[in-house]
Amino acid sequence: xxxxxxxxxxxxxxxxxxxxxxxxxxxxxxxxxxxxxxxxxxxxxxxxxxxxxxxxxxxxxxxxxxxxxxxxxxxxxxxxxxxxxxxxxxxxxxxxxxxxxxxxxxxxxxxxxxxxxxxxxxxxxxxxxxxxxxxxxxxx
Numbered sequence: 001x002x003x004x005x006x007x008x009x010x011x012x013x014x015x016x017x018x019x020x021x022x023x024x025x026x027x028x029x030x031x032x033x034x035x036x037x038x039x040x041x042x043x044x045x046x047x048x049x050x051x052x053x054x055x056x057x058x059x060x061x062x063x064x065x066x067x068x069x070x071x072x073x074x075x076x077x078x079x080x081x082x083x084x085x086x087x088x089x090x091x092x093x094x095x096x097x098x099x100x101x102x103x104x105x106x107x108x109x110x111x112x113x114x115x116x117x118x119x120x121x122x123x124x125x126x127x128x129x130x131x132x133x134x135x136x137x138x139x140x
Contacts, residue, residue: 036073036084038135039111043086044100045127046114053099055080060099065122067136068100068114077101084140086119088132094122095139 046068048060055077060066067084068074077100087093096119102108113136120127 019074035138037137038087039073041070041111041113041134041135041136042109042114043107043119043132044114044130045117045120046100048099048116054101055099062116063118064116065094065096065118066100066116067096067098067099067119068102068108070082070102070108070110070112072110073106073113074098074101079138084113084132085137085139086113086115086123087135087137088123089134092123094119 042121047062048064048066048068049062050059052058053060054074067086069084070077072077083095083097084098085093096115100114102112102114104110108114113134115129120132123132125132
């Protein structure tokens, strides 16, 4: 009888873990497809002129307001060409167009957006600080 109880308890834990893992994967999929509002992120600087962007295969001027989203937010290109709003902790905001994926395998953090020098300038932030806490939102 005691062994049956142990087996049932272990089985219950395994089922709970499997359901939890499945739920975690579901959330990850939702992140890339649903509208984002005030998502906390770390903003870094990137050079959009150095090579072709994932969205359109073209290089872009760093004088344009451009953004690159981490893979989960990029969502396989679902936000390509769309505008996002980036807001600093001081409340200064700018709108930028998504043209690139900031892949974790290329060194981007899980909650990172990389932006052009023009975005930093519009926010009144020195690019020399390296990273800046921000929030970002999808625009309609």
